[in-house]
Amino acid sequence: MKYWRQIGVTMVHHGPKHRGPLILRSLLQLENSPMRHFDRRTSYLPLGILLTVTWGCGSPQPSSPDSPTEPAAASASEKSPAAAAPTVTVETSEPAAAEEPKEPPSAAQIAALKQAGAKLVRNAAEQIIEVDLGETSATDAVLAHLVGLDHVQEISLHQTKITSAGLVHLKNLTKVKRLFLSDTAVGDEGLAALGGLVNMTTLGLSGTQVSDAGLRHLATLTELESLFAISTQVTDAGAAELQKTLPACDITY
Structure with a gap:
């Protein structure tokens, strides 16, 4: 029995790292001792119990510094916030503002034109499309009443008292x-003032003070088909210059 005590003391006083070699050494001593004549099934039983107690119940080995332990999962408050979804900016184009309907000519405006001797022609929608003031005493002041007649397509002012200054009232028609x-x-x-009337097809200037310089203002009237400039200051050179710009226009001078 002293062998078992000796082995037990040895196991207690040595760390787990040295227990394997010591146990082997003790077994060799046991083989050479008088105990070797005992039944091995009973003689080794105390040794098995001793091994279980001393080796199996040893203190846990410290972790190696070369194998760092993973840090504990971060708390909910320490977790990084989820990646924010990318912001998608959808540019919406503003719808084009609808053109406000223009006010129809006032009753006073129509009355002033009729008082000046104008003959008015309307379409099925009661919109004024023709104004005939020809051979009347209409002046530049009367032309001011044409402003706002946005549907008019024909204006006759021949043999009236109008001047160049009055034509400014026609520039938006x-x-x-x-x-x-x-x-x-x-x-x-x-x-x-007539350069913006790009839908013009017929223009009568006969008997006016227009010259070659005036014809240059008509270069933008690309729809012009007929130009009458008889008894004016227009020359061959002026007419030819305009003809190059408006090759489809028939110029009579």
């Missing part, structure tokens, strides 16, 4: 196709 200014005091400067 872009639907005008036929304009007759013959036998009036209109000159070159007055034609500058």
Whole structure:
């Protein structure tokens, strides 16, 4: 029995790292001792119990510094916030503002035109499409009442008392196709107000003070088909210059 005590003391006083070799050494001593004549099944039983107690119940080995332990999972408050979804900016184009309907000519405006001797022609929608003031005493002041007649397509002002200054009232009547200014005091400067009437197809300037310089203001009238400039200051050179710009226009001078 002293062998078992000796082995037990040895196991207790040595760490787990040295227990394996010591146990082997003790077994060799046991083989050479008088105990070797005992029944091995009973003689080794105390040794098995001793091994279980001393080796199996040893203190846990410290972790190796070369194998660092993983840190504990971060708490909910320490977790990084989820990646925010990318912000998608959808540019929406503003719808084009609808053009506000323009007010129809007032009753006073129509009355003033009729008082000046104007003959008015309306379409099925009761919109004024023709104004005939030809051979009346209409002046530049009367032309002011044409402002706002946005549907008018023909204006006759031949043999009236209008001048170049009065034509400024026509500059926004872009639907005008036929304009007759013959036998009036209109000159070159007055034609500058007609450059925006791009739908013009017929223009009568016979008997006016228009010259070659005035014809240059008509270069933007690409729809012009007929130009009458008889008894004016227009020359061959001026007519030829305009003809190059408006090759489809029939120029009579």
